[in-house]
Amino acid sequence: MRDIAVTFVVFATLPLILRRPWIGIIVWTWLGFMNPHRMAWGFSTTMPFAYIVAVTTLVAMLFSKEDKRIPWERESVVLALFVGWMLITTIFAVYPGLAWVQFEKVIKIQLMIFVAMMLIKTPERLKVLVWTIALSLAFYGVKGGIFTILHGGVHRVQGPPGTFIGGNNEIGLALAMTVPLLYFLARSVSLWWLRSPLYVMTVLTALAAIGTQSRGALLGMGAMGLMFWLKSRQKVLVALLAAASVFAVVQVMPEAWYERMHTIQSYEQDQSAIGRVNAWWMAFNLAKDRPLGGGFETFQRGMFAIYAPDPTNVRDVHSVFFEVMGEHGFLGLGLFLLIAVMTWRSAGTIARAVRKVPERAWMGDLAVMVQVSLIAYFSAGAFLGMAYFDYYYNLVLIIVVAKAILRREGLLGDVTKRGVEGASPLHGAPRHPAPIASRHDHSVAAKVRAG
Known part of the structure; x- marks a missing residue:
């Protein structure tokens, strides 16, 4: 029954996508984040739904009369450079057979990111995209939070098998990143009766992240929580939500969880941690020796034999920083981090630009929560x-x-x-602004110039 339901929903959206290509981005995002077909047991688990939706979206774009241009902001430019650099490192990869398979996966994601930049170009579409991302993962957050409460935190929360977020560490990272977006939705939703359920989703998702028993997720939640409080304009409300989450953790999680989390302080005695540090040194030594890095999937036994301090301790790299360093060299790592820095700074610029524009204040709140989500990603992603x-x-x-x-x-x-982020955006507007996409957008700009 689940197979039929998922298949029906996906194929029912295809005519809509052909008429409005941007809907294809929403469906693609839903499939990529929630992976509904992975919750079935039959034929739909192997159906290439994402591929079908992507192809339909690209075909629809060819016939769409909408203006289709990539917004070449500094982040999109550097992202394009990063993708180009990954192509070069793949061409010269140490293990080309493995590298090209991984490059194909990565390039599909990046292609749809740039397609989304062309199609998600109105405030309404942006809101739908954020709702789709947040609720797709909130499904696992609510489910995992309830599971953690019912089982007293004894069992780990896991993601859908065979996906990016299948393991407890991966779903823990994703849930930690989702908490800020859920809070944004709860704060910005206009329907008052939706706010309480969204706040409950936020707390349950935070509890589910802890319930994964991932030490990286715990660090991510800690760093994210601090930044959450610092960035929020409703510090009392955030403190109450945090207190509710901490209270739930104290009441639910077993002694074994505390023992596992305590190993963060004694990492030098943890064989898993020692293996990770060994892999990090391997990545650093490899990047020094090969400016292009080793290419995708370079963390193999042969590379450990050459570059690792302990060539017998072969483990996954377990760090976004050293993963990029080892696979794409120091230049690749620089581009990867530059994207993050620019995104962070631009989010701050957006928040300041709309501070005195009530119609777009929600964009400022969203930008701040993106910053908080970035903190969760990089603090947990460090491991x-x-x-x-x-x-x-x-x-x-x-x-x-x-x-x-x-x-x-x-x-x-x-x-x-x-790049003057402290300047007033009202005085920084161009004398001849670009054409406005809609009457509503025109009215917003007119109000700003008038007041």
């Missing part, structure tokens, strides 16, 4: 090999789209171009 996780690149996408929208409305203008 998890998820450098190509599409969630991170969707955060970049959100900021790029928001900047492009505000630029069309005349709310960013030369401010971002000059």
Whole structure:
């Protein structure tokens, strides 16, 4: 029955996608984050739904009369350079057979990210995208939070098997990144009766992240929680939600969980941690010796034999930083981090630009929560090999789209171009702003210029 339901829903969206290609991005995102077909048991588990939706979206774009341009903000430019650099490192990879398989997976994600930049170009579409990302993972957050409560935290929360977030570490990272977006939805939703359920989802998702028993997720939640409180304008409310989450953890989690989390402080006695450090040194030595890195899937026994301090301790790299360093060299790592820094700074620019624009204040709140989600990704990702996780690149996408929208409305203008983030966006608007996409957008820009 599940197979039929998922298949029916996906194929029912195809005519809509052919008429409105941007819907294809929403369906693709839903499939990529929630993976509904992985919760079935029959034929749908192996159906290439994402491929079908992607091809339909690309075909629909060919016949669409909408303007289809990539918004070349600084983040999208550097992301394109990073993709190009990954192509070069794949060509010269140490293990080309393995590298090209992984490159194919990565390039599909990046292709759809750039397609999304072209199609998600209105505030309404951006909102739908954020709702889709947050609720797709909130499904596992609510389910995992309830599971943790019912079983007293004895069993680990796991993600859908055979996906990016199948393991407890991976789903823990994803859930930690989702908490800020759920909070944003709860704060910005106009229907009052939806706010309480969204706040409950936020707490349950936080509890589910802890219930994964992932030490990386715990670090991510800790760093994210601190940044959450610092960035929030409703510090009392955030403190209450955090207190509720901590209380739930104290009441639910067993002694074994505390013992496992305590090993963070004694990592030098943890064989898993020692193996990770060995892999990190291997990545560093490899990057010093090969400016191009080893290419995708370079963390193999042969490379450990050459570059690792302990050539017999072969483990996965378990760090987004050292994963990129080992596979794409120091230049690749620089591009990877530059994307993050630019996204963070642009999010701050957006928040300041809309501070006095009530119609777009939600974009500022969203940008701040993207910053909080980035903290969760990089703090947990420091101990998890998820450098190509599409969630991170969707955060970049959100900021790029928001900047492009505000630029069309005349709310960013030369401010971002000059990089003067402290300047007032109202005085930085161009004298001849780009054409506005809709009457509503035109009215927003008019109000800003008038007041």
